[in-house]
Amino acid sequence: MECVIIFGDIRLFQILVVFIAILAILLVFNRFHKKKTSITTFILWVVLWVLVAIFAIIPESSTYIANLIGIGRGLDLIIIFGIIGSYYLIFRVYLKLEKIDQDITKLVRIISIEKELNYELEQDQDENKDKK
Amino acid sequence: MTDKNEVSSFSNNHLINKDTDGIFVVVPAFNEDKTVGSVIEEIVKLGYNVILVDDGSSDNTYEIAKSSKSKYPDNIFIYQHVINRGLGAALKTGMTGALIHGAKFIVTFDADGQHAVEDIAKVCKPLKDGNADAVIGSRPFEDMPNSKNFANTVMNLMTYVFYRTKVKDSQSGLRAFKAEVIPKLNLLSRGYGVSSEFIREIRRNHLKLEEVTITTIYTPETQAKGTNAIVGLKILFKMIMDIFK
Numbered sequence: 001m002e003c004v005i006i007f008g009d010i011r012l013f014q015i016l017v018v019f020i021a022i023l024a025i026l027l028v029f030n031r032f033h034k035k036k037t038s039i040t041t042f043i044l045w046v047v048l049w050v051l052v053a054i055f056a057i058i059p060e061s062s063t064y065i066a067n068l069i070g071i072g073r074g075l076d077l078i079i080i081f082g083i084i085g086s087y088y089l090i091f092r093v094y095l096k097l098e099k100i101d102q103d104i105t106k107l108v109r110i111i112s113i114e115k116e117l118n119y120e121l122e123q124d125q126d127e128n129k130d131k132k
Numbered sequence: 133m134t135d136k137n138e139v140s141s142f143s144n145n146h147l148i149n150k151d152t153d154g155i156f157v158v159v160p161a162f163n164e165d166k167t168v169g170s171v172i173e174e175i176v177k178l179g180y181n182v183i184l185v186d187d188g189s190s191d192n193t194y195e196i197a198k199s200s201k202s203k204y205p206d207n208i209f210i211y212q213h214v215i216n217r218g219l220g221a222a223l224k225t226g227m228t229g230a231l232i233h234g235a236k237f238i239v240t241f242d243a244d245g246q247h248a249v250e251d252i253a254k255v256c257k258p259l260k261d262g263n264a265d266a267v268i269g270s271r272p273f274e275d276m277p278n279s280k281n282f283a284n285t286v287m288n289l290m291t292y293v294f295y296r297t298k299v300k301d302s303q304s305g306l307r308a309f310k311a312e313v314i315p316k317l318n319l320l321s322r323g324y325g326v327s328s329e330f331i332r333e334i335r336r337n338h339l340k341l342e343e344v345t346i347t348t349i350y351t352p353e354t355q356a357k358g359t360n361a362i363v364g365l366k367i368l369f370k371m372i373m374d375i376f377k
Contacts, residue, residue, distance in 0.1 A: 108188075109221065109225045116211050
């Protein structure tokens, strides 16, 4: 029995994926327009979502590329690259977090040093007042 | 006692002693209100300058340190991290502070009371004699409780594998450096990993290293802190991640 909903030749998941891809691209474009995202990130996300949409509309294309590089099925190719991509992103986030962590430490250090210097200055001023 | 510990007291409780002149003892403290006051006052009484770094403690560490400072305003300097940043970050703040105050020699010293203040002179001696640029006070492992002994042995081994330097006690909190080498040390680790980083930096900068045997005072409080298996695993993970950077 056919369990998937089909509109003519188009399946529901294809419509959903294309809809999500358009939405994602619009969101990224909005952020880029408001200068909240760099051009590199914008291009990267657009390319990624366009690829996802193409693979959804023409599933054979992924099979074609998979065969080219020696992976059996198109879906396997997408999953493998999806996992590799996710791990890469996690690693990037890890590095970024560490950078932020170090920046916070630097900031905390500068605040502590400033505070101590101010304290010393106040102390000197108090001593000078006492002498007068 | 010999002249070594003879301390002359000036007005304002300023303590001056030729043997201890220019030596700044950096004491990082995180929630150590039980011991911090006595530890820093004992150090100051011997004539050393103390840089106390309160690493965002939630207890009374800062207030107690401030009351000690009011007794010895010219010998105790307090730095406070507004949030907890870890041992490595606190040490770096303390060493920066010591340089600002014109230190010639910088000693790191734990605030939990596990080190004997008399050992400060021992770790400084090779620096003053010109025999070393850096000194590590090594705790005798046979005196350690079994779990600590094991964790520290593993850390020594890891330090050797990653940084190719064999030391008797890589995780010791009592170290001494000539002030001029401090800016060369590239310390990134926020936590306990900093102990191994010191060894890496000593090797990278080709510093002359001496190891001096020190005494360790083991109490329930001092045993609860420091390197255990979990801390060891975290440091190992950090060392591996650093390779990929």
